[in-house]
Amino acid sequence: MTEALPFPTASLLTRDLPEASGPGDAAALGMLPAWDFTGLYAAPEQGLEQDISEATAASTAFAARYEGKLSGLSGDDLAAAITEYEQISEKLGRVMSYVGLRYHQNTADPARAKALGDAQTRITDLTAPLVFFTLELNQVDEESLSAKSADSTALRRYSPWLDRLRAMRPHQLSDELEKFLHDNSVVGASAWNR
DSSP states (O other), X not given: OOOOOOOOOHHHHHTTSOOOSSTTOGGGGOSOOOOOOTTTOSSTTSSHHHHHHHHHHHXXXXXXXXXXXXXXXXXXXXXXXXXXXXXXXXXXXXXXXXXXXXXXXXXXXXXXXXXXXXXXXXXXXXXXGGHHHHHHHHHSOHHHHHHHHHHOHHHHXXXXXXXXXXXXXXXXXXXXXXXXXXXXXXXXXXXXXX
């Protein structure tokens, strides 16, 4: 029979930490761990602006190519549109992961807080042309989408995502209200989360 190990008490966990003289006494904490962001960007200046610029151009081109046309696309063409949408989203996710993690690493740094706020504003602006996509996908009738999926292996790959997206159809607002909510997301409830 193995002997149970004692659960460490709070005093054992904190005994080696120097006592802080008051709130905000960062010096008493010593060197804090730092995350390695080189997997995302080597530095804030390297690649971040390029990704935002590329995503802006891609969003505009995407909207021009697909807005108002989703119901007439073949299954393979719809899958290609979803793949393109996914690539734009991944690039923007990388940008927001980077600025968000840098901010959360040191929330007291005003430069990092400004970078996060600026990035959120820019991402909201550049994704405005993309709002139509999920709204319009939800407007494609079920029979038509099923037929497109049956004819396209590429589209079937996205079935779980489409199912999850279309489950929200009953709660979808008008296109105008959805776009309004998107545009106000930077100053709305999600801004308080920051």
